[in-house]
Amino acid sequence: MGSARSSHGSRCRLALGVLLAWPLLAAATVDRLHEGVNLGVRFEAYSPLARTRELFARSLNPLGERRALARYAQRRLEVPEYTVDLAEEEFAVFVPKAPPPPQGYGLLVYVAPWQQATVPRRWQGVFERTGIIYVSAARSGNPEPELPRRMALALHGYGNIVARYHIDAERVYVGGFSGGARIAEVLALAYPDVFHGAVLDGSSDRIGTPLALLPPPHLLELAQQRLRLVYVYGADDSYNAAQARYSMQSAATWCLPPTYRLVMAGRGHEPADAPTLLRALRLQEPAHEPAPPAATCRARHARQLHDEVAAVDAMLAAGERDAASTALRALDAAWAQSAGDDIRRLADALHYQ
Template identity: 40%
Template sequence: MAGVAFAASASDVSQGVIDQVVFTQYGSASSSPELMRRLVTPLNAWRLQQHAASAGTAIVDQAIDLTRERFALYVPPQAPPDGYALLVFVPPWNEARVPGEWTSILDRHGMIFVTAANIGNDTSLLDRRDPVALLAAVNVMARYRVNPQRVYIGGFSGGSRVALRLALGYPDLFHGALLEAGSDPVGRAVPLPPQALLEQFQTGTRIVYFTGQQDPARMDVDRQSRHSLHDWCIDDVDLRTIPATGHDLAGATALDRALTSLETHHPPDANRLDACRAQIASELEQALGTVEAALARNDIATAQRDLDELDQRFGGLAAPRSVELAARLLQAAPPSH
């Protein structure tokens, strides 16, 4: 990503478990405009901007004050020759802690682990969980010698759902997602990013689901999420179960196998990918045409309903045409009283 420093800083940076870490660097990735462009459907982003303009308020560029944030790190004692791997971990809880059982596995994979305080399930996505996770990546990559091709996002339970969202929106930063016991269908619950980012995700991102065998509700959602990825031409996916485990954080053996899978990238079949993309493009054109037709016959209610449906399904793929249609609908709508 532009503006992210990948080089190491001083050679005497700390190793092992490091608590109460304060970071200082910001980046464009965590800015509010970039978060909205990548993680919010175009119509919802447009409406947020319209609302702010009508209220006479400005959307802040960076929602996070890093002086108030605390992070926890684990840095293996031996850096791989090509640089560390990095796993940014989004938890469902609010404390920043490194799972003790995981450190030997992180050593084996030459992988730095970073997490943050106060980004649990009870906190805001766009205002906290998303930007804090991104800032964790930016700062670790500035402080340590990290291989940019081995940067991953992961999480547990509700944090895993955030990880999927960030992986999809930031495939130029994260090259894989480790989803433990939490996921969502892509294209509805998780908005699609702009076309260039989705295409990068389709070809360069590895997704590993791993959920306890005794957690059937999450296993079922994983299957639905996996199916949705296939619908959007994403097939570099591994769906794993953890034996004799419920809705619990993975142990060392399961983590080791999942990380090995995460770093085993399988390029897509070019012919199948081209055919899949062409099918999506055709369906998008048809959906846009349906809105255009309703607008042409001045059926504003139908046009608005169909446009909202299009925005939810296709997200960033439909921009900027979806936003242009929304503006036309706003002009065509009768004045409210």
């Protein structure tokens, strides 16, 4: 289950390939949940967080979002409200047997690299000790499209759990292993208003690149205030150890709270053992030390963005449209939705398709 690398462009193409062919959706029935392991769960409620336009706005860069919506318009198609039919989807859910903590259960939304919806036996005691509900979708493994399935299913799983249980909003986390960890990282950045932390087990990407895009300004500021990333990997997994270091460095560059690294001695590329998962979840607790102020860091980025946008404006004013278009694509790749308003304005001026 290697963490195959994919470009943001391929993410967009896969999303469009699925979405353009998707029919209107019907509601599903929901199975009764009980304490302990629940397999084959079918949910009925669609989460507004996973609406197609919401996914586009949070998870594609501005030029990618522009191209996606333009393709619907060119084909005279309505953008589908959602990207999956929940009547056809199954989830695995673990509900602790012990009563919930006073503030409510915690919640771990898990993105697996495999296709089955499972609750690993060795983790069940961890969820009991921490009072955390676990939810994971089937047919959400590495072969599946990222935005229309893996991300959407995770958000629908989240929405249905919070609708059924008293959940402590400050203890809602996203996690995954291998390729699923990469999706968890994207979700954490795109939805910091939902997820207070992420457990990135065995894979990660540099933040502020096409593989881990920056969200809109208000969400980026929220991530900088409270999003805690915990990186887990085996000591013998040299490739993903290096990737974790690069990702942690990029998190600091983009003013996110301090990150944490848990290394499993004598392990390779394999999911976290129970003690490591417990430590990773404990590091996410709200009682942990607050993030340091990021105002100085944000001001530095604001100046840098101002200068880069001004450079593209100057190219446009000088009639250097080819150079401006090239610079705009670079701006879009680096800053993504955090510079969305400027990128859309410049794209309009260049009649960018």
